[in-house]
Amino acid sequence: MNFDFTETQLMIKEMAKKFSEDVLAPTAAERDEKEEFPHDAVKQMGELGLMGMMVPEQFNGAGLDTVSYVVAMEEISKMDASAGVIMSVNNSLVCYGLAEFGSDFQKEKYLKELAIGKKLGAFALSEPEAGSDASNQKTTAVRDGDFYLINGTKNFITNGKYADVVLVMATTDKSKGTHGISTFIVDKGIPGFEVAKKENKLGIRSSDTVSLSFTDCRVSVENRIGEEGFGFKFAMKTLDGGRIGIAAQALGIAQASLEAALKYSKERKAFGQFIAEFQGIQFKLADMATRIEAARLLTLKSAALKDSGKPYGHASAMAKLYASKVAVDAALEAIQIHGGYGYVKDYPVERYLRDAKITEIYEGTSEVQRIVIARNLLKD
Numbered sequence: 001m002n003f004d005f006t007e008t009q010l011m012i013k014e015m016a017k018k019f020s021e022d023v024l025a026p027t028a029a030e031r032d033e034k035e036e037f038p039h040d041a042v043k044q045m046g047e048l049g050l051m052g053m054m055v056p057e058q059f060n061g062a063g064l065d066t067v068s069y070v071v072a073m074e075e076i077s078k079m080d081a082s083a084g085v086i087m088s089v090n091n092s093l094v095c096y097g098l099a100e101f102g103s104d105f106q107k108e109k110y111l112k113e114l115a116i117g118k119k120l121g122a123f124a125l126s127e128p129e130a131g132s133d134a135s136n137q138k139t140t141a142v143r144d145g146d147f148y149l150i151n152g153t154k155n156f157i158t159n160g161k162y163a164d165v166v167l168v169m170a171t172t173d174k175s176k177g178t179h180g181i182s183t184f185i186v187d188k189g190i191p192g193f194e195v196a197k198k199e200n201k202l203g204i205r206s207s208d209t210v211s212l213s214f215t216d217c218r219v220s221v222e223n224r225i226g227e228e229g230f231g232f233k234f235a236m237k238t239l240d241g242g243r244i245g246i247a248a249q250a251l252g253i254a255q256a257s258l259e260a261a262l263k264y265s266k267e268r269k270a271f272g273q274f275i276a277e278f279q280g281i282q283f284k285l286a287d288m289a290t291r292i293e294a295a296r297l298l299t300l301k302s303a304a305l306k307d308s309g310k311p312y313g314h315a316s317a318m319a320k321l322y323a324s325k326v327a328v329d330a331a332l333e334a335i336q337i338h339g340g341y342g343y344v345k346d347y348p349v350e351r352y353l354r355d356a357k358i359t360e361i362y363e364g365t366s367e368v369q370r371i372v373i374a375r376n377l378l379k380d
């Protein structure tokens with residue numbers, strides 16, 4: 001067992017850290033307040049190879065491993081968890097899905113531009129009545145010659161407003177249950193495609209989350225990913241990897257919370273000494289650091305399993321379940337250590353708590369992760 005990063009992984013970490021500190025950090029709080037999407041930063045992230053990190057170089061990707069993706073995601077999310085989710089969805093749900101399961105035509109036409117951030121991708125699985133119960137898809141895709149007509153509504157779609165390309169799950173044969181769901185690549189702006197309600201969110205406010213509606217959207221058969229009926233498995237397999245990205249996002253928020261708490265406790269005096277000198281504060285810091293390290297190891301393990309071609313769905317569910325809880329707890333403790341100052345927007349820790357909460361919800365709630373983990377424990 002080797003716990004050392006490679007030279008490339010260390011280089012990626014440094015590059016992401018510098019970008020995050022120089023470009024994202026100065027405007028993160030203001031963009032959060034104004035719900036402003038970081039268009040320029042996302043463009044630069046594309047140029048740096050951060051939007052298609054695991055895509056093979058032949059399709060313009062950075063050709064890196066999942067461990068590199070985790071270290072970069074942590075650094076980006078540490079300064080700006082909104083940028084983290086934008087990056088995560090494009091990398092692990094859209095680019096990975098296309099690189100792994102797309103046709104040559106689809107990789108050529110879509111992946112090459114998505115991998116360099118020239119296009120932005122979204123993943124449209126959730127519906128008003130299909131969140132955790134993802135198989136309850138009401139969106140339909142009805143075959144019409146060489147096309148499908150897509151009708152339905154998707155909600156809580158990250159990147160939805162600004163995405164150029166959306167991977168849409170839809171029912172092609174209701175009688176077949178999960179085997180009757182297919183995935184389609186839908187170009188923004190085709191007739192019948194509408195961006196509907198924008199969500200006013202608690203956290204990750206500078207990322208964009210919208211509903212999308214499809215009315216008789218004509219999509220070519222060439223844009224179906226895999227065979228008809230492969231859509232549910234496509235979504236589940238893709239989300240197995242997506243959960244590694246969200247675990248890494250949670251790590252970034254948790255680490256930011258710890259660092260803010262450390263800094264504050266060395267600056268703030270009470271009862272005649274720095275609060276870092278009180279054992280009560282030291283124990284909180286020690287617990288935060290220990291839990292964050294445990295979450296980091298789980299996340300890196302799931303990434304390493306994916307990189308070595310071994311099953312990783314169980315590990316990625318554990319990583320997301322644990323890292324998201326650690327992020328929420330770390331942000332709460334950071335607020336507690338800041339006292340009243342932690343509750344106001346002059347300090348970043350209240351944003352960390354608002355951002356952390358979503359990591360327990362999207363890409364499968366903590367309850368869904370427990371279902372995945374328990375089913376793996378009980379199988380055979």
Ligand code: CAA
Binds near residue numbers: 372
């Ligand atoms: N890999 C491959 N196949 C899988 C799989 C996986 N990880 N998980 C399930 N399957 C297969 C099963 O083997 C089964 O196949 P067979 O019928 O051939 O045996 C089929 O899929 C159906 O599986 P289940 O019976 O387990 O399905 P279920 O209806 O009980 O659902 C669930 C299980 C785990 C709860 C699933 O619905 C789920 O993961 N729900 C959460 C959905 C989710 O994560 N949504 C996130 C939205 S995207 C998002 O949040 C992005 C964003 O914006 C940030």
